[in-house]
Amino acid sequence: MDGIHDLGGRHGFGAVQREADEPVFHERWEARVFAIVGAARAAGALRNTDQFRHAIERIDPVAYLTHGYYGRWLGGLETLLLEAGVVDAATIAARLAEFGGDPGEPSAARPAAVPDRVTDAAQASSRRRAPAPPQFAVGTAVRTRVDVRARHTRLPAYARGRTGTVIAWHDGWVFPDSNAHGAGENPQHLYTVEFTGSSLWGNGAEPDTSVSLDLFESYLEAVGDE
Amino acid sequence: MSDASSPALRAEALESLLIERGLLSAEAVDDVIATYNDRVGPMNGARVVARAWTDPAFKARLLADGTAAIGEFSFDGAQTEKLVVVENTPEIHNLVVCTLCSCYPWAVLGLPPRWYKDPAYRSRVVREPRRVLEEFGVKLPAATRVRVWDSSAEVRYMVLPQRPPATDDLDEAALAALVSRDAMIGTALIPPRGNRGE
Numbered sequence: 001m002d003g004i005h006d007l008g009g010r011h012g013f014g015a016v017q018r019e020a021d022e023p024v025f026h027e028r029w030e031a032r033v034f035a036i037v038g039a040a041r042a043a044g045a046l047r048n049t050d051q052f053r054h055a056i057e058r059i060d061p062v063a064y065l066t067h068g069y070y071g072r073w074l075g076g077l078e079t080l081l082l083e084a085g086v087v088d089a090a091t092i093a094a095r096l097a098e099f100g101g102d103p104g105e106p107s108a109a110r111p112a113a114v115p116d117r118v119t120d121a122a123q124a125s126s127r128r129r130a131p132a133p134p135q136f137a138v139g140t141a142v143r144t145r146v147d148v149r150a151r152h153t154r155l156p157a158y159a160r161g162r163t164g165t166v167i168a169w170h171d172g173w174v175f176p177d178s179n180a181h182g183a184g185e186n187p188q189h190l191y192t193v194e195f196t197g198s199s200l201w202g203n204g205a206e207p208d209t210s211v212s213l214d215l216f217e218s219y220l221e222a223v224g225d226e
Numbered sequence: 227m228s229d230a231s232s233p234a235l236r237a238e239a240l241e242s243l244l245i246e247r248g249l250l251s252a253e254a255v256d257d258v259i260a261t262y263n264d265r266v267g268p269m270n271g272a273r274v275v276a277r278a279w280t281d282p283a284f285k286a287r288l289l290a291d292g293t294a295a296i297g298e299f300s301f302d303g304a305q306t307e308k309l310v311v312v313e314n315t316p317e318i319h320n321l322v323v324c325t326l327c328s329c330y331p332w333a334v335l336g337l338p339p340r341w342y343k344d345p346a347y348r349s350r351v352v353r354e355p356r357r358v359l360e361e362f363g364v365k366l367p368a369a370t371r372v373r374v375w376d377s378s379a380e381v382r383y384m385v386l387p388q389r390p391p392a393t394d395d396l397d398e399a400a401l402a403a404l405v406s407r408d409a410m411i412g413t414a415l416i417p418p419r420g421n422r423g424e
Contacts, residue, residue: 024337034402043249077240087240158352206355208368
Protein backbone atom coordinates (compact mmCIF):
# COMPACT_ATOMS: atom_id res chain seq x y z
CA MET A 1 0.00 0.00 0.00
CA ASP A 2 1.09 3.56 -0.67
CA GLY A 3 0.99 4.41 3.02
CA ILE A 4 2.73 6.96 5.22
CA HIS A 5 5.11 4.19 6.37
CA ASP A 6 6.79 4.03 2.95
CA LEU A 7 9.33 6.74 3.69
CA GLY A 8 12.27 6.00 1.41
CA GLY A 9 13.26 9.09 -0.59
CA ARG A 10 10.71 11.51 0.90
CA HIS A 11 11.87 15.07 1.38
CA GLY A 12 11.20 17.38 4.28
CA PHE A 13 11.99 15.43 7.45
CA GLY A 14 15.07 17.47 8.29
CA ALA A 15 18.19 16.45 10.15
CA VAL A 16 18.51 13.07 11.85
CA GLN A 17 18.02 13.73 15.58
CA ARG A 18 20.46 11.71 17.64
CA GLU A 19 20.61 11.33 21.38
CA ALA A 20 23.79 10.77 23.41
CA ASP A 21 23.75 7.77 25.77
CA GLU A 22 20.28 6.80 24.63
CA PRO A 23 18.51 4.30 26.92
CA VAL A 24 17.04 1.12 25.39
CA PHE A 25 13.59 2.18 26.59
CA HIS A 26 12.95 5.86 27.27
CA GLU A 27 9.81 5.24 29.28
CA ARG A 28 8.21 2.24 30.90
CA TRP A 29 5.18 2.31 28.60
CA GLU A 30 7.45 1.48 25.63
CA ALA A 31 8.43 -1.81 27.28
CA ARG A 32 4.75 -2.40 28.11
CA VAL A 33 3.97 -2.19 24.39
CA PHE A 34 6.76 -4.67 23.71
CA ALA A 35 5.23 -7.07 26.25
CA ILE A 36 1.75 -6.65 24.72
CA VAL A 37 3.09 -8.24 21.49
CA GLY A 38 3.35 -11.52 23.41
CA ALA A 39 -0.19 -11.14 24.73
CA ALA A 40 -1.55 -10.42 21.24
CA ARG A 41 0.14 -13.62 20.05
CA ALA A 42 -1.23 -15.60 22.98
CA ALA A 43 -4.73 -14.28 22.20
CA GLY A 44 -4.44 -15.37 18.55
CA ALA A 45 -4.92 -11.76 17.44
CA LEU A 46 -1.38 -11.56 16.04
CA ARG A 47 -0.48 -14.56 13.89
CA ASN A 48 2.56 -13.45 11.95
CA THR A 49 4.98 -10.56 11.54
CA ASP A 50 3.61 -9.63 8.11
CA GLN A 51 0.13 -9.18 9.55
CA PHE A 52 1.60 -7.06 12.38
CA ARG A 53 3.57 -4.87 9.98
CA HIS A 54 0.45 -4.32 7.89
CA ALA A 55 -1.58 -3.41 10.99
CA ILE A 56 1.05 -0.74 11.75
CA GLU A 57 0.88 0.53 8.16
CA ARG A 58 -2.89 0.94 8.53
CA ILE A 59 -2.89 3.11 11.69
CA ASP A 60 -3.83 6.78 11.57
CA PRO A 61 -1.12 8.37 9.38
CA VAL A 62 -0.74 11.41 11.64
CA ALA A 63 -0.19 9.12 14.63
CA TYR A 64 2.30 7.14 12.53
CA LEU A 65 4.50 10.22 12.27
CA THR A 66 3.98 11.59 15.78
CA HIS A 67 3.62 8.66 18.22
CA GLY A 68 7.10 7.19 17.71
CA TYR A 69 8.08 3.58 17.18
CA TYR A 70 6.34 2.08 20.19
CA GLY A 71 3.32 4.31 19.63
CA ARG A 72 3.08 2.83 16.13
CA TRP A 73 3.34 -0.67 17.57
CA LEU A 74 0.60 0.19 20.06
CA GLY A 75 -1.69 1.40 17.27
CA GLY A 76 -1.04 -1.80 15.31
CA LEU A 77 -1.57 -4.04 18.33
CA GLU A 78 -4.78 -2.28 19.32
CA THR A 79 -5.99 -2.67 15.72
CA LEU A 80 -5.39 -6.43 15.82
CA LEU A 81 -6.84 -6.88 19.32
CA LEU A 82 -10.01 -5.02 18.27
CA GLU A 83 -10.29 -6.97 15.01
CA ALA A 84 -9.97 -10.26 16.89
CA GLY A 85 -12.53 -9.16 19.49
CA VAL A 86 -10.10 -9.64 22.37
CA VAL A 87 -11.00 -6.16 23.64
CA ASP A 88 -13.52 -3.60 22.46
CA ALA A 89 -13.16 0.15 22.11
CA ALA A 90 -15.67 0.98 24.86
CA THR A 91 -13.77 -1.15 27.38
CA ILE A 92 -10.49 0.55 26.51
CA ALA A 93 -12.12 3.97 26.83
CA ALA A 94 -13.57 3.05 30.23
CA ARG A 95 -10.18 1.86 31.46
CA LEU A 96 -8.54 5.06 30.22
CA ALA A 97 -11.08 7.04 32.25
CA GLU A 98 -10.38 4.91 35.34
CA PHE A 99 -6.68 5.68 34.95
CA GLY A 100 -7.37 9.41 34.80
CA GLY A 101 -7.16 9.71 31.03
CA ASP A 102 -9.55 11.10 28.47
CA PRO A 103 -11.95 8.35 27.37
CA GLY A 104 -12.66 10.33 24.20
CA GLU A 105 -9.01 10.43 23.18
CA PRO A 106 -8.80 9.39 19.52
CA SER A 107 -7.05 6.08 19.04
CA ALA A 108 -4.41 5.45 16.39
CA ALA A 109 -5.95 2.01 15.77
CA ARG A 110 -7.82 1.50 12.51
CA PRO A 111 -9.64 -1.83 12.72
CA ALA A 112 -11.11 -2.93 9.40
CA ALA A 113 -14.89 -3.32 9.16
CA VAL A 114 -14.29 -6.76 7.65
CA PRO A 115 -10.89 -7.91 8.95
CA ASP A 116 -8.70 -10.36 7.09
CA ARG A 117 -8.99 -13.86 8.50
CA VAL A 118 -5.42 -14.69 9.39
CA THR A 119 -5.70 -18.07 11.06
CA ASP A 120 -2.43 -19.85 10.33
CA ALA A 121 -0.49 -21.08 13.32
CA ALA A 122 2.46 -18.82 14.05
CA GLN A 123 5.75 -20.29 12.88
CA ALA A 124 9.16 -19.40 14.18
CA SER A 125 10.78 -19.40 10.75
CA SER A 126 9.62 -17.86 7.48
CA ARG A 127 12.04 -19.80 5.28
CA ARG A 128 10.24 -22.16 2.91
CA ARG A 129 10.89 -24.19 -0.18
CA ALA A 130 9.71 -22.36 -3.28
CA PRO A 131 7.72 -24.61 -5.62
CA ALA A 132 9.77 -23.85 -8.76
CA PRO A 133 13.45 -23.19 -9.47
CA PRO A 134 14.63 -19.57 -9.22
CA GLN A 135 13.82 -17.53 -12.30
CA PHE A 136 16.71 -15.06 -12.09
CA ALA A 137 20.42 -15.78 -11.88
CA VAL A 138 22.90 -13.62 -10.00
CA GLY A 139 24.14 -10.96 -12.43
CA THR A 140 20.81 -10.68 -14.27
CA ALA A 141 19.24 -7.28 -14.92
CA VAL A 142 15.68 -7.10 -13.60
CA ARG A 143 12.98 -4.47 -13.50
CA THR A 144 10.58 -4.02 -10.60
CA ARG A 145 6.86 -3.99 -11.22
CA VAL A 146 4.75 -0.88 -10.71
CA ASP A 147 1.33 -2.29 -9.81
CA VAL A 148 0.39 -1.91 -6.17
CA ARG A 149 -2.85 -2.37 -4.26
CA ALA A 150 -3.99 -1.08 -0.88
CA ARG A 151 -2.50 -4.18 0.72
CA HIS A 152 0.76 -5.17 2.34
CA THR A 153 3.86 -5.23 0.18
CA ARG A 154 7.60 -5.08 0.73
CA LEU A 155 8.36 -3.31 -2.54
CA PRO A 156 8.84 0.35 -1.59
CA ALA A 157 7.47 3.05 -3.88
CA TYR A 158 10.90 4.53 -4.60
CA ALA A 159 12.08 1.25 -6.11
CA ARG A 160 9.08 0.53 -8.35
CA GLY A 161 9.56 0.42 -12.11
CA ARG A 162 13.36 0.55 -11.72
CA THR A 163 16.07 -1.56 -13.26
CA GLY A 164 18.74 -3.16 -11.10
CA THR A 165 21.03 -6.16 -10.94
CA VAL A 166 20.49 -9.36 -8.97
CA ILE A 167 23.50 -9.64 -6.65
CA ALA A 168 22.35 -12.48 -4.36
CA TRP A 169 19.73 -15.22 -4.15
CA HIS A 170 18.33 -16.23 -0.75
CA ASP A 171 16.24 -19.32 -1.58
CA GLY A 172 12.54 -19.48 -0.73
CA TRP A 173 10.60 -17.48 1.88
CA VAL A 174 7.01 -16.87 2.93
CA PHE A 175 5.56 -14.12 0.71
CA PRO A 176 4.53 -11.23 2.99
CA ASP A 177 2.03 -9.77 0.50
CA SER A 178 -0.27 -12.77 0.87
CA ASN A 179 0.73 -13.99 4.34
CA ALA A 180 -0.19 -10.64 5.93
CA HIS A 181 -3.78 -11.12 4.72
CA GLY A 182 -4.30 -14.76 5.59
CA ALA A 183 -4.10 -15.62 1.89
CA GLY A 184 -1.47 -18.33 2.28
CA GLU A 185 2.28 -18.43 2.51
CA ASN A 186 2.84 -18.58 -1.26
CA PRO A 187 6.62 -19.20 -0.88
CA GLN A 188 8.80 -17.36 -3.35
CA HIS A 189 12.44 -16.93 -4.16
CA LEU A 190 14.05 -13.86 -2.63
CA TYR A 191 16.81 -11.88 -4.30
CA THR A 192 18.99 -8.96 -3.36
CA VAL A 193 18.79 -6.44 -6.18
CA GLU A 194 21.25 -3.54 -6.35
CA PHE A 195 20.13 -0.26 -7.92
CA THR A 196 22.56 2.51 -8.77
CA GLY A 197 21.79 5.87 -7.21
CA SER A 198 21.16 7.36 -10.65
CA SER A 199 18.69 4.61 -11.59
CA LEU A 200 16.62 5.60 -8.54
CA TRP A 201 17.12 9.36 -8.38
CA GLY A 202 18.31 10.39 -11.84
CA ASN A 203 20.57 13.41 -12.01
CA GLY A 204 19.85 14.22 -8.38
CA ALA A 205 21.70 11.13 -7.18
CA GLU A 206 24.91 11.42 -5.21
CA PRO A 207 27.86 10.02 -7.18
CA ASP A 208 28.95 6.41 -6.78
CA THR A 209 26.13 5.29 -4.52
CA SER A 210 23.79 2.33 -4.68
CA VAL A 211 20.82 0.93 -2.78
CA SER A 212 20.20 -2.80 -2.47
CA LEU A 213 16.81 -4.25 -1.58
CA ASP A 214 15.63 -7.79 -0.84
CA LEU A 215 12.85 -8.44 -3.33
CA PHE A 216 10.49 -11.34 -3.92
CA GLU A 217 10.38 -13.00 -7.31
CA SER A 218 6.89 -11.77 -8.24
CA TYR A 219 8.06 -8.15 -7.81
CA LEU A 220 10.51 -8.65 -10.66
CA GLU A 221 10.49 -9.10 -14.41
CA ALA A 222 13.34 -9.78 -16.76
CA VAL A 223 14.45 -6.67 -18.62
CA GLY A 224 13.21 -6.95 -22.18
CA ASP A 225 9.94 -8.68 -21.22
CA GLU A 226 6.82 -6.73 -21.98
CA MET B 227 -2.23 14.62 35.56
CA SER B 228 -1.53 12.24 32.78
CA ASP B 229 -0.85 13.33 29.25
CA ALA B 230 -4.03 12.27 27.47
CA SER B 231 -2.54 12.81 24.03
CA SER B 232 0.33 10.41 24.55
CA PRO B 233 0.19 6.65 23.97
CA ALA B 234 1.56 6.02 27.48
CA LEU B 235 -1.74 5.78 29.30
CA ARG B 236 -3.35 3.79 26.51
CA ALA B 237 -0.53 1.23 26.76
CA GLU B 238 -1.13 0.98 30.47
CA ALA B 239 -4.89 0.58 29.97
CA LEU B 240 -4.41 -2.14 27.37
CA GLU B 241 -1.83 -3.91 29.54
CA SER B 242 -4.20 -4.00 32.51
CA LEU B 243 -7.06 -5.39 30.39
CA LEU B 244 -4.82 -8.12 28.98
CA ILE B 245 -3.55 -9.05 32.45
CA GLU B 246 -7.18 -9.42 33.61
CA ARG B 247 -7.84 -11.73 30.68
CA GLY B 248 -4.91 -13.93 31.63
CA LEU B 249 -3.03 -13.10 28.42
CA LEU B 250 -0.18 -11.18 30.02
CA SER B 251 1.69 -11.34 33.30
CA ALA B 252 2.39 -8.24 35.33
CA GLU B 253 6.09 -9.16 35.26
CA ALA B 254 6.33 -9.38 31.45
CA VAL B 255 7.35 -5.74 31.16
CA ASP B 256 10.25 -6.23 33.59
CA ASP B 257 11.43 -9.28 31.65
CA VAL B 258 11.47 -7.23 28.45
CA ILE B 259 13.49 -4.46 30.09
CA ALA B 260 16.00 -6.88 31.62
CA THR B 261 16.48 -8.82 28.39
CA TYR B 262 17.20 -5.83 26.20
CA ASN B 263 19.18 -3.86 28.77
CA ASP B 264 21.47 -6.66 29.86
CA ARG B 265 21.57 -9.60 27.47
CA VAL B 266 20.71 -8.55 23.93
CA GLY B 267 22.47 -5.50 22.58
CA PRO B 268 25.37 -4.16 20.53
CA MET B 269 27.85 -5.79 22.91
CA ASN B 270 27.03 -9.01 21.05
CA GLY B 271 27.80 -7.55 17.64
CA ALA B 272 31.00 -6.01 19.01
CA ARG B 273 32.22 -9.48 20.02
CA VAL B 274 31.52 -10.74 16.50
CA VAL B 275 33.46 -7.85 14.97
CA ALA B 276 36.42 -8.28 17.33
CA ARG B 277 36.65 -11.97 16.50
CA ALA B 278 36.51 -11.24 12.77
CA TRP B 279 39.41 -8.80 13.24
CA THR B 280 41.55 -11.31 15.08
CA ASP B 281 40.62 -14.61 13.42
CA PRO B 282 40.80 -14.61 9.59
CA ALA B 283 39.12 -18.02 9.31
CA PHE B 284 36.17 -16.75 11.38
CA LYS B 285 35.99 -13.61 9.27
CA ALA B 286 35.79 -15.73 6.12
CA ARG B 287 32.97 -17.80 7.65
CA LEU B 288 31.18 -14.64 8.81
CA LEU B 289 31.21 -13.04 5.37
CA ALA B 290 30.22 -16.31 3.66
CA ASP B 291 27.34 -17.18 6.04
CA GLY B 292 26.68 -14.69 8.82
CA THR B 293 23.82 -16.73 10.31
CA ALA B 294 25.98 -19.81 10.83
CA ALA B 295 28.96 -17.79 12.06
CA ILE B 296 27.06 -15.99 14.83
CA GLY B 297 25.75 -19.41 15.85
CA GLU B 298 29.28 -19.97 17.19
CA PHE B 299 28.33 -17.50 19.94
CA SER B 300 25.40 -18.30 22.21
CA PHE B 301 23.40 -15.11 22.01
CA ASP B 302 20.05 -14.86 23.81
CA GLY B 303 16.85 -13.39 22.54
CA ALA B 304 15.23 -13.05 19.17
CA GLN B 305 16.95 -15.01 16.46
CA THR B 306 17.84 -13.52 13.11
CA GLU B 307 16.65 -15.79 10.34
CA LYS B 308 19.36 -14.77 7.94
CA LEU B 309 22.22 -12.44 8.75
CA VAL B 310 24.35 -10.96 6.00
CA VAL B 311 27.54 -9.20 7.12
CA VAL B 312 28.90 -6.56 4.75
CA GLU B 313 32.51 -5.46 5.06
CA ASN B 314 33.69 -1.88 5.02
CA THR B 315 36.97 -1.35 3.20
CA PRO B 316 38.85 1.73 1.98
CA GLU B 317 36.96 1.29 -1.33
CA ILE B 318 33.44 0.51 -0.08
CA HIS B 319 31.38 1.93 2.78
CA ASN B 320 28.16 0.11 3.70
CA LEU B 321 25.23 1.35 5.71
CA VAL B 322 21.94 -0.20 6.75
CA VAL B 323 18.35 1.09 6.87
CA CYS B 324 14.77 -0.15 6.77
CA THR B 325 12.65 2.39 4.89
CA LEU B 326 9.34 0.50 5.27
CA CYS B 327 9.47 -0.17 9.01
CA SER B 328 12.50 -0.53 11.28
CA CYS B 329 14.04 -3.97 10.57
CA TYR B 330 17.31 -4.31 12.44
CA PRO B 331 19.58 -7.24 13.37
CA TRP B 332 18.34 -7.68 16.94
CA ALA B 333 20.41 -10.81 17.54
CA VAL B 334 23.66 -8.88 17.24
CA LEU B 335 22.69 -5.24 17.88
CA GLY B 336 19.66 -5.43 20.20
CA LEU B 337 16.91 -2.86 19.74
CA PRO B 338 17.59 0.05 17.39
CA PRO B 339 18.16 3.64 18.53
CA ARG B 340 15.33 6.10 18.03
CA TRP B 341 16.94 7.88 15.08
CA TYR B 342 17.09 4.59 13.14
CA LYS B 343 13.30 4.30 13.43
CA ASP B 344 12.46 7.96 12.80
CA PRO B 345 11.31 9.34 9.43
CA ALA B 346 14.40 11.52 8.84
CA TYR B 347 16.89 8.66 8.64
CA ARG B 348 14.51 6.27 6.86
CA SER B 349 13.56 8.81 4.20
CA ARG B 350 16.94 10.37 3.54
CA VAL B 351 19.57 7.69 3.70
CA VAL B 352 18.54 5.95 0.47
CA ARG B 353 18.52 9.24 -1.44
CA GLU B 354 21.45 11.14 0.04
CA PRO B 355 23.61 8.69 2.00
CA ARG B 356 26.79 10.77 1.71
CA ARG B 357 25.10 13.83 3.14
CA VAL B 358 23.60 11.82 6.01
CA LEU B 359 27.01 10.29 6.71
CA GLU B 360 28.56 13.77 6.84
CA GLU B 361 25.96 14.82 9.39
CA PHE B 362 26.97 11.80 11.45
CA GLY B 363 30.57 13.01 11.21
CA VAL B 364 31.68 10.35 8.74
CA LYS B 365 33.99 11.86 6.16
CA LEU B 366 34.69 9.48 3.30
CA PRO B 367 37.11 9.94 0.43
CA ALA B 368 35.20 10.84 -2.75
CA ALA B 369 36.49 7.63 -4.33
CA THR B 370 34.82 5.44 -1.69
CA ARG B 371 31.66 3.80 -3.02
CA VAL B 372 28.64 3.98 -0.73
CA ARG B 373 26.32 0.99 -0.63
CA VAL B 374 23.02 1.27 1.25
CA TRP B 375 21.17 -1.89 2.30
CA ASP B 376 17.41 -1.40 2.68
CA SER B 377 16.20 -4.37 4.77
CA SER B 378 12.97 -5.02 2.89
CA ALA B 379 12.53 -8.75 3.73
CA GLU B 380 13.69 -11.02 6.58
CA VAL B 381 17.40 -10.80 5.76
CA ARG B 382 19.19 -8.64 8.33
CA TYR B 383 22.38 -6.71 7.69
CA MET B 384 25.32 -5.86 9.91
CA VAL B 385 28.36 -3.85 8.89
CA LEU B 386 31.83 -5.18 9.65
CA PRO B 387 33.74 -1.94 10.28
CA GLN B 388 37.37 -1.40 9.40
CA ARG B 389 39.80 -2.18 12.20
CA PRO B 390 41.49 0.99 13.36
CA PRO B 391 45.26 1.19 12.88
CA ALA B 392 47.77 0.57 15.68
CA THR B 393 45.61 -1.93 17.55
CA ASP B 394 47.84 -4.99 17.10
CA ASP B 395 48.54 -5.11 20.84
CA LEU B 396 44.85 -5.40 21.78
CA ASP B 397 43.17 -8.72 22.48
CA GLU B 398 39.65 -9.66 21.38
CA ALA B 399 37.95 -8.24 24.49
CA ALA B 400 39.82 -4.93 24.25
CA LEU B 401 39.01 -4.67 20.56
CA ALA B 402 35.31 -5.37 21.22
CA ALA B 403 35.27 -2.39 23.58
CA LEU B 404 36.24 -0.13 20.66
CA VAL B 405 33.30 -1.19 18.45
CA SER B 406 30.33 1.16 18.55
CA ARG B 407 26.74 0.34 17.65
CA ASP B 408 26.74 3.00 14.95
CA ALA B 409 29.86 1.53 13.34
CA MET B 410 27.93 -1.72 12.87
CA ILE B 411 25.00 0.17 11.28
CA GLY B 412 27.47 2.02 9.09
CA THR B 413 26.84 5.55 10.40
CA ALA B 414 30.17 5.79 12.22
CA LEU B 415 33.79 4.87 11.72
CA ILE B 416 35.91 3.57 14.56
CA PRO B 417 38.31 6.40 15.41
CA PRO B 418 42.04 5.82 15.72
CA ARG B 419 43.35 5.21 19.22
CA GLY B 420 44.09 8.23 21.34
CA ASN B 421 41.30 10.11 19.62
CA ARG B 422 38.28 8.72 21.38
CA GLY B 423 37.31 11.58 23.63
CA GLU B 424 36.23 9.32 26.50
